[in-house]
Amino acid sequence: MDYKNYTVYENANGIEIRGIKDFDLGHIFDCGQSFRWLKQQDGSYIGIVGDKVSRVRFEDNILHISNSNFDDFVNIWYDYFDLGTDYGEIKKILCQKDEIMSQAIPFGQGIRLLRQDIWELLISFIISANNRIPRIMKSVEALSQNFGRKISSEEGQFYTFPSAEALSSCPLEQIELCKAGFRCKYIHKTSEMIRKGVVNLSTLNEMTTDEARNELIKLSGVGRKVADCILLFSGTKFDVFPTDVWIKRIMEVLYFKKEATLKEIDQFSKDHFGSLSGYAQQYLFFFARETRIS
DNA sequence: CTGCAGGCCGGCG
DNA sequence: CGCCGGCCTGCA
Numbered sequence: 001m002d003y004k005n006y007t008v009y010e011n012a013n014g015i016e017i018r019g020i021k022d023f024d025l026g027h028i029f030d031c032g033q034s035f036r037w038l039k040q041q042d043g044s045y046i047g048i049v050g051d052k053v054s055r056v057r058f059e060d061n062i063l064h065i066s067n068s069n070f071d072d073f074v075n076i077w078y079d080y081f082d083l084g085t086d087y088g089e090i091k092k093i094l095c096q097k098d099e100i101m102s103q104a105i106p107f108g109q110g111i112r113l114l115r116q117d118i119w120e121l122l123i124s125f126i127i128s129a130n131n132r133i134p135r136i137m138k139s140v141e142a143l144s145q146n147f148g149r150k151i152s153s154e155e156g157q158f159y160t161f162p163s164a165e166a167l168s169s170c171p172l173e174q175i176e177l178c179k180a181g182f183r184c185k186y187i188h189k190t191s192e193m194i195r196k197g198v199v200n201l202s203t204l205n206e207m208t209t210d211e212a213r214n215e216l217i218k219l220s221g222v223g224r225k226v227a228d229c230i231l232l233f234s235g236t237k238f239d240v241f242p243t244d245v246w247i248k249r250i251m252e253v254l255y256f257k258k259e260a261t262l263k264e265i266d267q268f269s270k271d272h273f274g275s276l277s278g279y280a281q282q283y284l285f286f287f288a289r290e291t292r293i294s
Numbered sequence: 295c296t297g298c299a300g301g302c303c304g305g306c307g
Numbered sequence: 308c309g310c311c312g313g314c315c316t317g318c319a
Contacts, residue, residue: 032300129301135317136300181315186302223302244300285300297319307310 001070006083008073014054014066015073022087024110025058031286033114033233035124035137036161049080050117051160053153067153079115082235087112090279097272100254101280108286113278115235118201119194120161123187125229126221127180135179142178143167143187167191186221193219209237224262238278241269247281250288 001008006019029037029045037047044057044064055066065077078084091109095102127139140161147162147170167175168191175184193199199219204212209231216227228242243251243265251265252258260268273280287293 125300126302130299130314131301132299132317176315179316182313183302183315221302225301229300242300246300299316299318301314303313305311307308 003070003074003078004084006073006078008070010069014064014068015070017063017065017073017077018061020058020061020063020083022091022110023058023063023081023112024108025056027108027110027286028081028112028114031108031111031282031289032133033229033282034116035133035140046155048151048158048160049076051149051151052076053151053155053158055155066155079235082112082115085112087279090276091283094273094276094280094283097280101283104287105283107290108283111279111282111286113235113238113282114233116233117161118204118230118234118236119164121230121234122190122194122201122216122219122222123161123167125226125233126186126190126219127178127183128229129183129221129223129226131180131183139178139180143175146174146177164191164194168195183221189220190222204231205236209239212237213240232278232281239270239275241266241273241277241281243281246288247285250284250293253293254284 006017009016025045029039037045039045040055044055046053046055052067052072054068057064065073068077091105095105123143124136124140127136144159144161147166148159151158151160167187172185172188175188178184180187194201199215204215207215212231213224213227216222216230217224225242225244228240231237232240232242243262248260248262248265251268252260255268256264269277269280
């Protein structure tokens with residue numbers, strides 16, 4: 001069956017999608033935008049999106065997704081993997097910007113910005129502050145196990161990401177089971193603010209980027225960097241440039257050739273990358289990680 | 295044992 | 308305002 005530019009075949013296991021370009025699971029899942037996909041020994045990844053547990057594999061330019069049918073492709077995966085965006089075109093434009101980008105992009109040629117659930121991202125990136133990725137993953141998993149819904153699948157037991165109601169209606173001591181340390185009080189408070197409607201996550205896409213960022217920063221544990229990650233990795237805004245310690249170092253080494261402030265980097269990305277800032281950030285991040293620039 | 299990690303918060307000048 | 312110290316936890 002065809003959908004947009006893709007051909008989808010259903011089989012006993014799930015679906016096969018043909019016609020996919022600019023796609024690499026390692027680049028997609030190992031650039032810090034998602035914390036719930038686990039790499040398997042055979043190179044596939046298993047993860048949970050909403051309440052669907054699937055295994056994905058990309059081989060010979062065919063994307064295999066288990067536990068899914070054609071409707072799931074249309075309703076979930078097409079958007080989730082941002083398959084409506086022409087990354088070839090984006091890379092072309094970014095390469096024309098400067099030599100650094102044309103050098104960096106080949107390293108992460110298969111990067112895609114996932115369109116993930118914004119509520120799950122909000123809590124996940126609150127946990128990411130001053131933390132390490134393995135611990136972030138453990139905390140997100142613990143929250144799900146303690147407060148999410150159990151899903152039984154061919155791949156084993158998984159847990160959905162808990163709702164704002166679930167995370168705000170229990171005592172703080174319960175949240176502390178997820179071992180997120182001082183961030184637990186932010187999780188608890190932010191969950192309560194979302195439940196009460198102090199900030200409405202579903203209307204951020206109707207605002208300008210600055211307005212949306214300022215809304216998110218009202219939440220406890222959300223600063224500039226976390227807000228930009230949430231906007232970018234939910235597919236809400238692409239003209240953001242989340243600047244963590246890595247990106248700061250990369251920008252100083254590659255572009256500024258000296259120390260730079262967050263403000264200078266922000267202004268530079270706006271002027272230089274404009275509406276494609278978010279994509280540029282991902283390629284630069286991956287490039288730095290692969291080449292160990294520091 | 296000390297240092298530190300994909301920042302944020304709060305207090306101070 | 309901008310700057311800076313402290314921070315849960317776990318691993319090097």
